[in-house]
Amino acid sequence: xxxxxxxxxxxxxxxxxxxxxxxxxxxxxxxxxxxxxxxxxxxxxxxxxxxxxxxxxxxxxxxxxxxxxxxxxxxxxxxxxxxxxxxxxxxxxxxxxxxxxx
Amino acid sequence: xxxxxxxxxxxxxxxxxxxxxxxxxxxxxxxxxxxxxxxxxxxxxxxxxxxxxxxxxxxxxxxxxxxxxxxxxxxxxxxxxxxxxxxxxxxxxxxxxxxxxxxxxxxxxxxxxxxxxxxxxxxxxxxxxxxxxxxxxxxxxxxxxxxxxxxxxxxxxxxxxxxxxxxxxxxxxxxxxxxxxxxxxxxxxx
Numbered sequence: 001x002x003x004x005x006x007x008x009x010x011x012x013x014x015x016x017x018x019x020x021x022x023x024x025x026x027x028x029x030x031x032x033x034x035x036x037x038x039x040x041x042x043x044x045x046x047x048x049x050x051x052x053x054x055x056x057x058x059x060x061x062x063x064x065x066x067x068x069x070x071x072x073x074x075x076x077x078x079x080x081x082x083x084x085x086x087x088x089x090x091x092x093x094x095x096x097x098x099x100x101x102x
Numbered sequence: 103x104x105x106x107x108x109x110x111x112x113x114x115x116x117x118x119x120x121x122x123x124x125x126x127x128x129x130x131x132x133x134x135x136x137x138x139x140x141x142x143x144x145x146x147x148x149x150x151x152x153x154x155x156x157x158x159x160x161x162x163x164x165x166x167x168x169x170x171x172x173x174x175x176x177x178x179x180x181x182x183x184x185x186x187x188x189x190x191x192x193x194x195x196x197x198x199x200x201x202x203x204x205x206x207x208x209x210x211x212x213x214x215x216x217x218x219x220x221x222x223x224x225x226x227x228x229x230x231x232x233x234x235x236x237x238x239x240x241x242x243x244x245x246x247x248x249x250x251x252x253x254x255x256x257x258x259x260x261x262x263x264x265x266x267x268x269x270x271x272x273x274x275x276x277x278x279x280x281x282x283x284x285x286x287x288x289x290x291x292x
Contacts, residue, residue, distance in 0.1 A: 003168045003170055004170055004173055007164065007168075007170060007173065007177070008173075008176070008177075008180075011177060011180055011181075012180070015180060015184040018184065018188075019184055019187050022188055022191055023191060026191040026192055026194070026195040027195075028194055028195050
């Protein structure tokens with residue numbers, strides 16, 4: 001009984017430590033534009049763009065799948081120009097600039 | 103010679119998918135494109151190979167001496183889950199496109215019964231270390247082989263004229279059944 005508890009404790013600690021270290025080693029820098037674009041979108045998660053929610057739409061915009069912000073139906077003209085100009089001016093982690101219409 | 107026949111029989115005769123019917127979830131899920139099938143095969147090979155070696159050592163040197171054999175399932179799953187996490191980090195770092203095409207099926211390797219099967223089979227069959235290594239290499243090779251064959255057939259099926267009612271998954275199931283029949287023809291090989 002006590003061996004079993006000790007074994008699980010030791011294994012959990014070792015494996016957890018190993019994963020924590022490898023998490024540092026294989027750290028992938030998240031795209032910092034993502035948070036910004038997500039905040040600029042209306043945030044209704046209505047799904048009218050064809051994605052499950054605003055997060056999907058933001059990913060689509062940043063991966064080049066979506067070429068016009070107007071695919072987001074509830075957004076107003078101000079939001080559309082804001083988002084498109086933000087994406088057109090800020091390059092991604094790979095240094096490439098996307099072209100997105102308002 | 104015995105190791106060689108173990109190797110061949112694990113790949114072709116007792117094929118993990120077509121003969122044991124394990125690991126069906128990625129077999130149906132990630133076989134749409136040959137490239138992602140190859141990536142899945144690589145990930146599964148990595149996980150099965152290393153987790154088998156570690157679980158073998160754990161069982162022989164810790165669980166058996168301390169009479170903790172009943173702990174095999176929970177400790178094995180712990181090790182497999184950690185390895186899957188590791189693979190996920192590595193793939194995310196070095197191949198984001200593969201990470202995207204594998205999607206949910208990558209973390210699902212944890213619950214892929216093929217991985218646990220190899221870890222448990224090594225113990226049940228009483229394999230020694232060399233046999234464990236050979237078996238842990240042969241099973242995922244068989245898995246990858248079948249996945250690649252199946253995905254290339256499915257790529258052809260996409261452009262073939264399939265009856266409306268059978269389009270997509272139904273015809274894939276029929277193909278899988280025919281493949282299993284064909285592989286059972288190799289039964290007398292070893």
